[in-house]
Amino acid sequence: MKIATFNVNGIRSRLPRFLEWLEESQPDVACLQEIKAADESFPEAEIRAAGYGVVWHGQKGFNGVAILARGSEPIETQRGLPGDPDDSHSRYIEAEVNGVIVGSIYLPNGNPQPGPKFDYKIAWMERLIAHAANLFAGERAVVLAGDYNVIPTDARDDVFSAPAMASDALTQPQSRAAFRRLLHQGWTDGIRARHPSGAIYTFWDYQAGCWARDAGFRIDHLLLSPAAADRLVDAGVDKAARGKEKASDHAPTWVTLG
């Protein structure tokens, strides 16, 4: 079972490339972020024609998440992250697919920091930690996949230049501490479990020639509950997708479970 996460940076503008990737990569589950489409303008028909069932939580202009399942219908278990009824951002959807609970996460970026956007990021992470604790306690196979907007460490394995990112919300001690507290509930970072060392990036900025000089970092993560981690076979990043015309600034990131 292959589970992928892909921040598409606009599903409508990315649709031809996205459908190509779906055909080539054949994920059983695909968690999407930044679909940047209102519910009614999501390209459901094209995705179903590609052989996928789908649930999505849209928003006009920005944000928006989805879960696709090849040859089946995802059973939605959660829409929006619990804990703040006033939160209007579409950043979380969760569904069961073939007995696995899958969350599609678009964690707030938090820039500029300090400021209200950073405060929102940290508050959102606290809600995620609380919801993840409930999921974890269920002892099911769970995969929390998405754009976490956290670079886990300053190592070159995770970021092309720690000094260049030192004042960014993605590397702040508070962001990292919250991410670590989530991991320390007992979740396994799928990419690092399979690739303990070596530079693995999932995002390269459009600006300043970042892709050409491999100035990327790792912010798209798949966290596995123990029952899912026991089944972990492989993990990787479809880096080639980032080099294509009209590419997202993120590359698809995936795990396979046996």
Next chain:
DNA sequence: ATGCCGAACTTCGTTCGA
């Protein structure tokens, strides 16, 4: 210190992302 890019709306500039 800022813009460097790319996309969509607020639409021939502005806002957002990371």
